[in-house]
Amino acid sequence: MEGMDLTGSPKRHRRERRVRRLLIAMAAVSLAVSIAIITTLLRESATFVSGLDFGDGNPLWTLGWFPRRGLFDLLTIVGATVLITLLAMVVAAPLGLGTATYLSEFARPRARSVLKPIIEILAGIPSVVIGFFALVWISPNIVQRFTDASVFSMAAAGIGVGVLTIPIIASVAEDAMRAVPKHLREAAFGLGARRSTTVRRVVYPAAASGIVAAMILGISRAIGETMVVFMAAGAVGGSLRSFNVLGPGQTMTAAIASLATGSDQVVGEGTAFQSLFAVALLLFLMTLVLNIASDRLVRRVQERY
Secondary structure (H helix, E strand, O other): OOOOOOOOOHHHHHHHHHHHHHHHHHHHHHHHHHHHHHHHHHHHHHHHHHOOOOOOOOOOOOOEEEHHHOEEOHHHHHHHHHHHHHHHHHHHHHHHHHHHHHHHHHOOHHHHHHHHHHHHHHOOOOHHHHHHHHHHHHHHHHHHHHOOOOOOOHHHHHHHHHHHHHHHHHHHHHHHHHOOOHHHHHHHHHOOOOHHHHHHHHHHHHOHHHHHHHHHHHHHHHHHOOHHHHHHOOOOOOEEOOOOOOOOOOOHHHHHHHHHOOOOOOOOOOOHHHHHHHHHHHHHHHHHHHHHHHHHHHHHHOOOO
């Protein structure tokens, strides 16, 4: 073995260096785009704040969100976003986790091989389809049948966003539960535990980090949803401050979409155009905080085997 050249083929080394440079360039482009987006949001948001007139009161604390008339009540759109997200998670969390539990622990291999791809396909349904479904079916057949809600309501939008979020939670949580080592289940069965007890006492704790990640991903998806709330929640031109889920409301994403719809020139009073960037920056900060908190929570509950 002495004297043998172990450096490898020069041609292979050149190819690996080219691939490495290509990957570095791609990462640099992604970083540059992210920096450009954040810089634009900060600059335009600063312009928005500096252009507000605080002499006659706080324009960020008014009767509602009507940017074309100079009324920028952030609590209106933030409150609607939080309410619809909570409603969506009330629908998506139990159904998504239940679906994941069935596929992982109770379904036979043949049933799982059929149902799993179907659930993943459901995750790819365009949100505009779910929005139309929420407007023409969920609202009259579920929300209005049991309440005195209007045709456009945050309740219908919340249920629609929940339906859209179920496949995401189910798919991610099911993958996390399937990753739990089989010998943990077998040990529980050997001690006489029933399957439901094993799932509750062994599988859920062992897959807690993945389940939490699925829930956080679902929350992020619900916060960032646009078309469902744009179509089903109503109030596309603006919204009075209201926390009644049976009435119309406008979320942060819908506020951006409604103000920018129909033209590349946002028409409105004063800094209406810059308000789009301020709302986008606030949405970005909310998502960032949520991701940081979820990362710490996942690290805390993560199990190692």
